[in-house]
Amino acid sequence: MAAAPVDLPGAVVPAVLTPVRADLAIDHDAFAEHCRWLLAHGCDGLAPMGTTGEANSFSVAERTEALERLVAAGVPAARMIVGVGCCAIPDTVALARHAVELGVGGVLALPPFYYKNVSDDGLYAAYDQVIQRVADARLRLYLYHFPQMSGVPLSRALVARLRAAYPDTVVGLKDSSGDWDNMKALCEMLPGFRVYAGTERYLLALLRTGGAGTISSTVNVTCALAARVAARPDAPEADALQERLTAVRDAIERRPPAIPALKRLVAERTGHEGWRYARPPHLPLDDERFAQVKAGLQALDFALPGG
């Protein structure tokens, strides 16, 4: 297989929100505009169609169309790590193949997540099927470990086995478990493996441990601050910047649900009210809860750039 492309997405990567209209169809123009704004405000890459992007609330056809339209609108595919993990292997294969053909920097794949308490052998077989069926040397696959949401953890033994079997394909992992010890152990166990934290809370610590950075929901609003942390992780001021970044993250995370809250923050930044909508089971955030989120950010003197 060919060597990894040189322009792999860097340290600060938002799990990009997906705007929908009142009829719940994707608002492609607002989507491209937000992606461009993110890249102009400190993001090294983009991770569309992940958990934050409500990916699993969209059909395969909606997801492929959305990606095509982003690329057509000039959003650089090579800087994207695109979510592709579905319950059904054929769906994951279709999404991954499509993304690779568009020239993405990588794909982020949940394990099949309907069945619980499945064996590591079964999960290995699922990823193996995806890689074999995509059958493309350009595939760069990031495993997605998010046990609280998927209900299907990826053990370090499974990760190591997949990495050993496909060293040029299984290039990294997003760890949304919140378990710092697991992220650290992965970095130490697999040198060169690109470990992303699912929260920017661990951005600095992970960069200092040889990790790749963060792929995070809240980076949709914290990107400029996160970029300052990632720019010079060894600088003396990095710790204070990280502390502030963590406080902003906390202020949003502490007041769930995060996806509708982040959407309202983008609605406010852009003046585009359509950003409030979300696909069920998510609902638009009500005014009272949004006021609490804003109060939390104001208490930190945190103003959205461009807002």
Add this chain to the structure above:
Amino acid sequence: MAAAPVDLPGAVVPAVLTPVRADLAIDHDAFAEHCRWLLAHGCDGLAPMGTTGEANSFSVAERTEALERLVAAGVPAARMIVGVGCCAIPDTVALARHAVELGVGGVLALPPFYYKNVSDDGLYAAYDQVIQRVADARLRLYLYHFPQMSGVPLSRALVARLRAAYPDTVVGLKDSSGDWDNMKALCEMLPGFRVYAGTERYLLALLRTGGAGTISSTVNVTCALAARVAARPDAPEADALQERLTAVRDAIERRPPAIPALKRLVAERTGHEGWRYARPPHLPLDDERFAQVKAGLQALDFALPGG
């Protein structure tokens, strides 16, 4: 909306296994043959493409083709309750509309199951969207409560709200929680609502409480015995029959994983070795575990009919 069709599936309904070939594509001939065998051996209806049927391991296109080919092979659509619940509303809508157009007796719908800790309002909105978008008076929807697998419980308050809003459409529920108190409470709370237990363990108790019956994985092998329980729930011998039915269920359930075990039992009954295959994350059951399952059934003198 029109009244419910008179030929609603009855009390004994297997969650039908889906046979796949070595290449993991659905074996349509073996599927139809098994459905016919089930109807000839005590089943009142069929619930294909549910959890046991590995439905979420197949794409929408694979699921619609499978259903079409079953109906083309003479399996009566009106006796089917077809699984349609996906994470993405457009997928659930596509599957439900397709099933209704084929004339099924009902559809069984999981809530969108990727996101956890969502609100009842959000789940209500998801089901509401499905019903509004299918927009067909022939739709008979069974809610699917399986918190251990989906991670998304359906509260009784939510069930009551959906039933009240759509009394001719939301006709029943499959309760795979294993929580007898919940099944009993649903029967008492909503007279006329068709409550199915996800295990035949509660078949007799549920029939005596006004429930509809069972939709269960193990009915793929226990059907003849389950039919004897359901035939005369008030007969004096029903309790002893139920006790034996529960013991057989236990013997399989106690030795997970159940789906590969059931597939090997059908492989043995039919002599068709292809029945062993399963889509990852499921794997074929190894010989040692299968020997344990068989020993458990032999200890009960339980022989598969036709085997």
